[in-house]
Amino acid sequence: MSTPEGGARRADAVRNRQLALEAATGLLAEPGTAPTVEAIAKRAGLGAGTVVRAFGGKDALLDAAVSGLLEPVVRCGTELLAQLGPVRALRPFLEELIAFQSAHHGVNAYLEGVDLPAVTALRTELVAVVHEMITGAQAEGAIRTDLDPAVVTTLIGRTAYAIARTPAPAEGLTDAYLTVLTDGLRRP
Amino acid sequence: MSTPEGGARRADAVRNRQLALEAATGLLAEPGTAPTVEAIAKRAGLGAGTVVRAFGGKDALLDAAVSGLLEPVVRCGTELLAQLGPVRALRPFLEELIAFQSAHHGVNAYLEGVDLPAVTALRTELVAVVHEMITGAQAEGAIRTDLDPAVVTTLIGRTAYAIARTPAPAEGLTDAYLTVLTDGLRRP
DNA sequence: CGGTAAATGGAATTTGTGTTCCATTTGATT
DNA sequence: AATCAAATGGAACACAAATTCCATTTACCG
Numbered sequence: 001m002s003t004p005e006g007g008a009r010r011a012d013a014v015r016n017r018q019l020a021l022e023a024a025t026g027l028l029a030e031p032g033t034a035p036t037v038e039a040i041a042k043r044a045g046l047g048a049g050t051v052v053r054a055f056g057g058k059d060a061l062l063d064a065a066v067s068g069l070l071e072p073v074v075r076c077g078t079e080l081l082a083q084l085g086p087v088r089a090l091r092p093f094l095e096e097l098i099a100f101q102s103a104h105h106g107v108n109a110y111l112e113g114v115d116l117p118a119v120t121a122l123r124t125e126l127v128a129v130v131h132e133m134i135t136g137a138q139a140e141g142a143i144r145t146d147l148d149p150a151v152v153t154t155l156i157g158r159t160a161y162a163i164a165r166t167p168a169p170a171e172g173l174t175d176a177y178l179t180v181l182t183d184g185l186r187r188p
Numbered sequence: 189m190s191t192p193e194g195g196a197r198r199a200d201a202v203r204n205r206q207l208a209l210e211a212a213t214g215l216l217a218e219p220g221t222a223p224t225v226e227a228i229a230k231r232a233g234l235g236a237g238t239v240v241r242a243f244g245g246k247d248a249l250l251d252a253a254v255s256g257l258l259e260p261v262v263r264c265g266t267e268l269l270a271q272l273g274p275v276r277a278l279r280p281f282l283e284e285l286i287a288f289q290s291a292h293h294g295v296n297a298y299l300e301g302v303d304l305p306a307v308t309a310l311r312t313e314l315v316a317v318v319h320e321m322i323t324g325a326q327a328e329g330a331i332r333t334d335l336d337p338a339v340v341t342t343l344i345g346r347t348a349y350a351i352a353r354t355p356a357p358a359e360g361l362t363d364a365y366l367t368v369l370t371d372g373l374r375r376p
Numbered sequence: 377c378g379g380t381a382a383a384t385g386g387a388a389t390t391t392g393t394g395t396t397c398c399a400t401t402t403g404a405t406t
Numbered sequence: 407a408a409t410c411a412a413a414t415g416g417a418a419c420a421c422a423a424a425t426t427c428c429a430t431t432t433a434c435c436g
Contacts, residue, residue, distance in 0.1 A: 008404095009412085009413095010402085010403055010404075010411095010412055010413065011403070011404085012402070012403065012412090012413070012414085013403095013412075013413060013414095016413085016414085036392085036393070036394085037393080037394060037395085038392095038393085038394090041415095041416095046414085046415080047414060047415035047416055048394085048395085048415080048416070049395080049396075049397085049413095049414070049415060049416070049417095050413075050414055050415070050416095052394075052395065052396090053395095053396095053413080053414090057394085057395085058393095058394065058395090112355075147364050147367065147368075148358070148360065148364070150358060151358045151359070151360050151361055151364045152364060152368075154354065154357075154358045154361055155351075155361060155364050155365055155368065158347075158350040158351060158353075158354050159346075159347045159350050159351070159365075161350060162346040162347050162349060162350030163343075163346060163347070165346075166342065166346050167300075169342075170336070170338060170339045170342045171339070172336065172339050173339055173342055173343060176335050176336070176339045176340060176343050177343055177347075179335070179372070180335075180340075180343065180368075180369065180372035180373060181368065181372060182372070183371065183372040183374070183376060184367070184368035184369060184370070184371040184372025184373075185368060185372075186371070188371060196434095197382085197383095198381095198382055198383065198432085198433055198434070199433070199434085200382090200383070200384085200432075200433065201382075201383060201384095201433095204383085204384085222423095224422090224423065224424085225423075225424060225425085226422095226423075226424090229385095229386095234384085234385080235384060235385035235386055236385080236386070236424085236425085237383095237384070237385060237386070237387095237425080237426075237427085238383075238384055238385070240424075240425060240426090241383080241384090241425095241426095245424085245425085246423090246424065246425090
């Protein structure tokens with residue numbers, strides 16, 4: 001068994017688990033650096049075996065690392081929605097989303113490809129938040145209603161992702177995107 | 189040496205080179221199928237060594253295969269531009285671009301990651317075509333001029349890519365995208 | 377035909393990973 | 407402090423994918 005759920009774990013095991021998590025998170029923030037087990041272990045000052053055992057496999061470790069990064073972003077979305085309402089929350093949230101993904105370039109490679117349960121759950125939440133912003137904004141008459149909110153949500157999610165993922169972003173790319181999107185979503 | 193440039197190659201080598209190319213192209217059209225050397229060889233009815241030798245390496249083979257697919261798309265763009273002018277060419281060209289990338293899902297994985305010289309050259313051409321459409325449309329007053337054409341070009345390229353790459357595209361996603369883009373690019 | 381160099385298939389090799397194993401170390405418990 | 411199970415490091419292993427090698431086959435040329 002990988003993680004003895006019931007029994008008490010030793011203090012060093014807990015600490016090393018944390019070190020591995022932090023090392024993985026750190027590597028994800030650096031573009032171009034593949035988060036191999038070996039690299040994570042070296043960064044954490046641990047052996048490869050320890051890193052793998054701490055989470056029961058590389059994928060589980062990355063699942064934890066990526067969701068740790070993604071979770072605050074989702075929470076930010078919920079809070080913006082609660083505080084500003086759907087219409088005013090959308091743009092700052094997209095800015096936040098794009099900034100986050102730009103700052104954690106390495107994450108993107110893992111968002112597609114392997115299946116990470118916790119990350120998938122957070123992405124679902126994230127989609128739900130955007131969806132609520134769209135339907136809310138439509139209900140208030142702030143944006144066009146001739147487009148299916150689910151489609152608009154997908155559109156926004158995919159394009160924001162693409163903007164963030166741009167290798168050498170042109171100056172003002174995010175602004176241009178948000179400008180075009182805002183004007184394009186206005187009532188025709 | 190990989191490809192004896194000067195000397196005359198034997199007829200079977202030429203034929204097998206073609207078979208390998210077609211097999212690789214075929215595999216790129218199928219989503220989910222990784223174009224490994226082994227898979228290409230099996231599909232072509234050749235040995236793995238033959239496939240690799242035909243182009244001097246897997247990357248060179250994929251470079252040829254992908255550019256073979258991309259070349260008609262670029263040509264389509266140039267022709268649309270010549271026939272319809274920048275304003276009317278943009279939308280059909282984007283439709284073509286998205287349709288192509290959707291139909292050749294496997295290509296996308298190779299557009300980033302490895303460096304394929306011929307493909308890179310074609311992408312540069314493709315960017316140039318879009319750029320010309322944008323500047324032309326701006327000159328004619330058809331789209332807003334408050335955005336840097338280079339930035340708009342990047343924006344369009346990246347977002348079209350993202351739309352095409354969407355795993356399970358919602359119905360009408362492409363249409364929604366083009367609608368929002370069109371309205372968002374109108375003069376404010 | 378027959379000779380010969382090119383080309384082939386596929387086994388062996390290399391490379392880059394993640395995972396497992398175990399002799400040794402270390403933290404907890406008394 | 408003594409004991410012992412848990413945890414560790416990192417070498418060995420497993421696995422997948424590209425490349426190389428070479429005995430054998432095949433096309434080309436006279």
